[in-house]
Amino acid sequence: MARRVSWFAWFWYVLGALYFIIPLWGTFVFSLQKERGTFSLAAYQSAFADPKFAETFLYSNVMAVLTIIFSLLLVVPTAYWVHLRVPRMRPVVEFITLMPFVIPAIVLVFGLIKTFSRPLTILGVTVLPPLTNSSLSTDFLLVAGYVVLSLPYMYRAVDNGLRAMDVGTLTEAAQSLGAGWGTILWRIILPNLRSALLSGALLTFAIVVGELTIATFLGRPAFGPYLALIGNHKVYEPAALAIVSFGLTWLAMGIIDRVTRGQGGTTTGAH
């Protein structure tokens, strides 16, 4: 009986794997056919030779790193405080962090442009100049948009990490030993959230590097719009870059798996 269940499970497992692997394999084979009648890496060479590739890829990487930093600064203290002091607010915060799933990126970017493309005034006093007037301030707007997009992933990762530890008691133990809030966050909470933070950061990285809508409408030279552009003008290079993107994503997942594997452990030793 157990063996039958096992075969049944394997059947669905293989079917699911084929569903993902066959298109990917097709894309990979296609990316090798730039030169007629032979398999070659010409499409990859062509894609990497384009200076725009390196430029946009680097730009998106910088934006991703900034997004991760701002996300962590926003999410970690918020999630920690919700766990520690206002657990009743958890559903509200969860709802807010899920908003990017409901509100399309196009709505978000138009909201950002509409709000921040003019000076923000309070009682006739300008408190914030237009943020779309310079590259630097538009980059700031782009990162802000990315932080919102990454909220569901980053918050959930941090929240799961906090649920896995006894935040309240660890905090109280540290306080009784003389630690203040900064020490507790830096020395106790963050190190114990390491794998959760890494998961959130890598998911954020994956989202930001390929993001199209916000970068396009803010007119920034990001990797997502570049991919869309060459997809419209070239044949084999988009397939090559898609394979590269998959490779990078798998690399990120591999790092998550490597870092999170073996965390925790069981009680051993003699009493």
Added chain:
Amino acid sequence: MAFLSLTNVRKVFPNAQTAAVEDFTLDVEKGEFVSFLGPSGCGKTTTLRMIAGFETPTAGAIVMDGKEISNERPNQRNIGMVFQSYALFPNMTVADNIGFGLKVKGAPKTDIKQRVTEMLALIKLEQLGGRYPYQLSGGQQQRVALARAIAIRPKLLLLDEPLSALDAKIRVSLRNEIRAIQRQLGITTIYVTHDQEEALSLSDRVVVMNHGVIEQVGQPFEIYNFPKTAFTASFVGTLNMHDATVLDAAAGEVRLAGASIAVPSAALGGHRAGDTVKVALRPELLYVHPTGAAVENTLTGVVENVAFLGAVARIHLAVGDTTILVDEFNNPQLSVPAIGSTLTTYFTPESCMVLG
């Protein structure tokens, strides 16, 4: 002047109908080991948390070493605390856990290292300084938690049910260790537990709590043998507690389970014939009647059950509608009474406690 004084301390949690702790007044001397004993929800942990600074009293004052600390932050109080769940920092080794408090205080590295070595020797885990908490057993983790709490040389040590998560054998050995270390260091200690055996065996004094108020404060011997309230009598130790009718208050005579029983007449002061009082008897103060001997208080009934508990055999004796527990010390030469047999038990008037 007491080292730690709690005066009329009260705690009402937001949206709560009743106070978690009410009018709590207690003086603790330097070096004393005091246990808060009571059932779940009696306010013992809340009181401990107010001393630690994790809860703010709604009213009253907490004074330690001559200084009012009621509104001081927990990290300013220099109070060590051991938690039921150990609360060791999972990202740090045993040595780092023990040295954490000193590091926070900015102690020099050499001092930290020396103190950690001392503490590891104190808890007899010299070889395990480099291990992580998940590599230790529960008992070892709790010893590390104790070492971490005392490494900072706290003015006061608080232990919140530290042995509850451990198995019975480890509990007994660790509680002896805790007491030995406390005596060695002379550190003033407050220990919260719902385990009466733990409280009685460890403490200089026991504070029995119920529904947020102190029922009785006293030495373990006093608490066990001279309980002031029915709650203390029933919560601490096993007890026969039954309603009895006063027959003659001046002569100290009551009717219990259909029999006329002599109790200390002073205990019936203020009562009149016909009043109902509660008479309490420890099972170990009832004896199986030696055939033919004349004794003052006797109850005869049918053996309902005999529970062998190791050191004692607990006999459940049905006397009319009342079940009386009688503890007979284990003696391999004597057989325990058969279920269904008739048995007479006797006890002295002085062993009867009259409550309420």
